[in-house]
Amino acid sequence: MRFLMIEDSEDLAQSVAERLRLDGHAVDRAGSLAEAEDCLSAAPYDLILLDLSLPDGDGRGFLTRQRRARRDVPIIVMTARAAVSDRVDVLDLGADDYLTKPFDFAELEARCRAVLRRRGGASETVQRFAGFTFNPLTAQLVVAGEARELRNRELRLLEILLAAPERIFSKAQLCDRLFSYAESVSDNAIEVYIARLRKKLEGSGARIDTVRGIGYRLSAQ
Amino acid sequence: MRPRGAISLRARLVLQLLALAAGLAVLLFVTVRTVAGDAAEETLDGVLGAATLAIADELRGGDEGVTVDLPHEAFSILGSISEDRIFYRVAVADATITGYADLAAPAAWAGAAGPSSPEFFTAPFRDTEVRVAAMQRVVLAQGRPVTVTVLVAQTRSGQAAIASRVANRAAGIGLGVFALAAALSILTAGSVLRPINRLAEAVSRRGPQDLRSVDHPSPAELRPLVLALNGFIARLRAALMRTETFITEAAHHIRTPLATVRARAEIALRRAETDEARETLRAVIRAVEESARSASQLLDHATVVYRSDRLAREPVDLAPLLERLAQSVAPTAELKDVTLQVAGTGAAVRVTGDALLIEAALRNLLDNAVKYSPPETEVSLDLAAAEGAACVTVADRGRGLSGSKQADLTRRFARGANVGDVVGSGLGLTIVEEVAAAHGGWFDLTEREGGGTCAQFYLPLA
Numbered sequence A: 001m002r003f004l005m006i007e008d009s010e011d012l013a014q015s016v017a018e019r020l021r022l023d024g025h026a027v028d029r030a031g032s033l034a035e036a037e038d039c040l041s042a043a044p045y046d047l048i049l050l051d052l053s054l055p056d057g058d059g060r061g062f063l064t065r066q067r068r069a070r071r072d073v074p075i076i077v078m079t080a081r082a083a084v085s086d087r088v089d090v091l092d093l094g095a096d097d098y099l100t101k102p103f104d105f106a107e108l109e110a111r112c113r114a115v116l117r118r119r120g121g122a123s124e125t126v127q128r129f130a131g132f133t134f135n136p137l138t139a140q141l142v143v144a145g146e147a148r149e150l151r152n153r154e155l156r157l158l159e160i161l162l163a164a165p166e167r168i169f170s171k172a173q174l175c176d177r178l179f180s181y182a183e184s185v186s187d188n189a190i191e192v193y194i195a196r197l198r199k200k201l202e203g204s205g206a207r208i209d210t211v212r213g214i215g216y217r218l219s220a221q
Numbered sequence B: 001m002r003p004r005g006a007i008s009l010r011a012r013l014v015l016q017l018l019a020l021a022a023g024l025a026v027l028l029f030v031t032v033r034t035v036a037g038d039a040a041e042e043t044l045d046g047v048l049g050a051a052t053l054a055i056a057d058e059l060r061g062g063d064e065g066v067t068v069d070l071p072h073e074a075f076s077i078l079g080s081i082s083e084d085r086i087f088y089r090v091a092v093a094d095a096t097i098t099g100y101a102d103l104a105a106p107a108a109w110a111g112a113a114g115p116s117s118p119e120f121f122t123a124p125f126r127d128t129e130v131r132v133a134a135m136q137r138v139v140l141a142q143g144r145p146v147t148v149t150v151l152v153a154q155t156r157s158g159q160a161a162i163a164s165r166v167a168n169r170a171a172g173i174g175l176g177v178f179a180l181a182a183a184l185s186i187l188t189a190g191s192v193l194r195p196i197n198r199l200a201e202a203v204s205r206r207g208p209q210d211l212r213s214v215d216h217p218s219p220a221e222l223r224p225l226v227l228a229l230n231g232f233i234a235r236l237r238a239a240l241m242r243t244e245t246f247i248t249e250a251a252h253h254i255r256t257p258l259a260t261v262r263a264r265a266e267i268a269l270r271r272a273e274t275d276e277a278r279e280t281l282r283a284v285i286r287a288v289e290e291s292a293r294s295a296s297q298l299l300d301h302a303t304v305v306y307r308s309d310r311l312a313r314e315p316v317d318l319a320p321l322l323e324r325l326a327q328s329v330a331p332t333a334e335l336k337d338v339t340l341q342v343a344g345t346g347a348a349v350r351v352t353g354d355a356l357l358i359e360a361a362l363r364n365l366l367d368n369a370v371k372y373s374p375p376e377t378e379v380s381l382d383l384a385a386a387e388g389a390a391c392v393t394v395a396d397r398g399r400g401l402s403g404s405k406q407a408d409l410t411r412r413f414a415r416g417a418n419v420g421d422v423v424g425s426g427l428g429l430t431i432v433e434e435v436a437a438a439h440g441g442w443f444d445l446t447e448r449e450g451g452g453t454c455a456q457f458y459l460p461l462a
Helices: A010-022 A033-042 A059-068 A084-092 A105-118 A152-163 A171-178 A187-201 B009-057 B072-081 B157-204 B220-271 B275-309 B318-335 B355-372 B428-438
Strands: A002-006 A026-030 A047-050 A075-079 A097-100 A127-129 A132-135 A140-143 A146-149 A168-170 A206-211 A215-220 B059-062 B065-068 B086-092 B095-099 B119-125 B128-141 B144-155 B314-317 B339-343 B350-353 B378-386 B389-395 B442-447 B453-460
Touching: A002 A010, A002 A033, A010 A026, A010 B220, A026 A033, A033 A059, A047 A059, A047 A105, A059 A075, A059 A084, A075 A084, A075 A105, A084 A097, A084 B355, A097 A105, A097 B318, A105 B318, A140 A187, A152 A171, A152 A187, A152 A215, A152 B318, A168 A171, A171 A187, A171 A215, A171 B220, A171 B275, A187 A206, B009 B059, B009 B072, B009 B119, B009 B128, B009 B144, B009 B157, B059 B144, B065 B086, B065 B095, B065 B128, B065 B144, B072 B086, B072 B144, B157 B220, B220 B275, B275 B355, B275 B428, B314 B318, B314 B355, B318 B339, B318 B355, B318 B378, B318 B389, B350 B355, B350 B453, B355 B378, B355 B389, B355 B428, B355 B453, B428 B442, B428 B453
Parallel strands: A002 A026, A002 A047, A047 A075, A075 A097, B059 B128, B339 B378
Antiparallel strands: A127 A132, A132 A140, A140 A146, A168 A215, A206 A215, B059 B065, B086 B095, B086 B144, B119 B128, B128 B144, B314 B350, B378 B389, B389 B453, B442 B453
16 A cells, blocks of 8 residues: 655654555655645555644644545544544544554554545555455455455455565564554464464465474465 | 621622611611600690799789789690699798698709799609609798799600600601611612622533633623633633643653654564564563553543533434444454444434543443453444433453452552453543443443453433
8 A cells, every 4th residue: 555644753754654664555754734745746645644733734724625625535643632522523524534643553554444445445455366366455365256255363464474475474473463462362373363364265276384483484386 | 617708799788788777777766756755845844834934923922921823724734735643832941832742842943943934853753753843933922022932743654655656656667767778778789789690690601611701791890800800711721722732742742752662663573583572572562552541541531520520411312423433443343353243323312411521431441342352252332222311332252350340440540350461541441430420321330141241331311
């Protein structure tokens, strides 16, 4: 996905962008509303991440202007203000969703997916690999013409593996990305999801290998 | 003891006006009584004096001594005025010529008494008290001048009757004046205080957020108060704005770096080589999450306390509110493959209150349910209305209460015995209970059959 992040804190913008790039997203950064307008007129975006306090104005004004001009790129507001009233405020102004800083990237992604799903998908999101197609928005896996529903953790696991086929991911790496930091789970919990995903991928020509003592790898037969 | 100045202005005004009216009434009573009494005495003295003069005029001196021919008109004048008894005495030195010998002459003459003006005094006589008119005349008898004393006395029951009649009238007039003044003073107090009441009403009718200055028309005497009030409102507004700006700024300055820390920690975690580094980074992320959550709930709690004080009473339809809430929590639930089942939102369920607070309470319940749910379970969100109350039920298949009492869990910063590793601040259920109480509703937390927790949030129907 291609994000436009409007955030004036250089540090935060840089680390969020870096973090999102790790998941394979493209991120453009704008430090002010003026820069944001420039970016928007130059390139299409799937989603805008908008901070509310910006050097050249309030993010809410930007939100209102976008919606009034019928530019409907989904906007997720990320802000340091966490009061209940602020949440209601920005949703009323036309934001698609709302995240308080600091945010969980898994949650950010889940919210992006939910927003895009509600909007009926933004750009081409279907991925193809060794005999199956996969749409992360609808959580649908199509193997030999047969549609198979993926649960959220299966979907995210497949997304992770699919981002780098043939690369070996350790159990720990997968755990960190699949489970929230708030829950403490043993690394072996990942085995359940690997087993399920293997079952869903059956007959597709793709397989998940166990690399004993190291981790897992997605490869085409 | 009531502090000075705590007595109602109206009571004070009425009391002071009443005291004034009472004073005036008493003064009026005393004046009328004194003036009327004096007048009555003067009149009676005049008649008494005239009778004395008439007797004195009848004194004749001759060779056989002093004689007097009592004029009957004198006594009939006295008798016509009242039913009082009359005594008289005509004496030369101590020898009584005619009349009552025991009617005593004054011990000393004031000297002012001339041949035609009698002297008056009050003296006891027999078993009563009498008013006496006394005068002396010099008569030539047996060739020598002889001083004759004429005394006429009258009992004063007639005067007492007149005085009491006058006193009754005076008391009646005094009471009448007092009653009239009392009624007027109550009316006056009311009309003087009306602008104050109107002003108070205009100020107290305002909504909790209304910090405009007061421009209610008020009399000149109230202008300083209104000015002071407006000054105060302006200062309050400025202080609130400063606080709000400060909180926003503080939140921004704390949360933005926290977000940076979290993002960097996640990036580092992605690249972590050792288990040790991984554990450390996970701990960092958890700490960041915990502080952020605590900050949010403290802010939410402050909002709840502030808004509960002056609760907005607007119609709220719970059905769309729950739909919106479910939609907003769904992505978080999805991360754990927790399914949100929403039921009962097909028809409107209307309550009265502050939509913002209700949403905050329900969000806390729903967040809790999702947070404590194991993966791939279901959280159900039910809306129902029965027996005058709307009921929102949030049920999960989490770890339940394991014996913790609801009263303990809703205490500030209290958390269940079994929360273990789940991040939380312990303010969530406090918020829920406070919102329910502020709306006249209640909140129940029960162990669910088959495991899990069932939270029920009741609000009176509109």
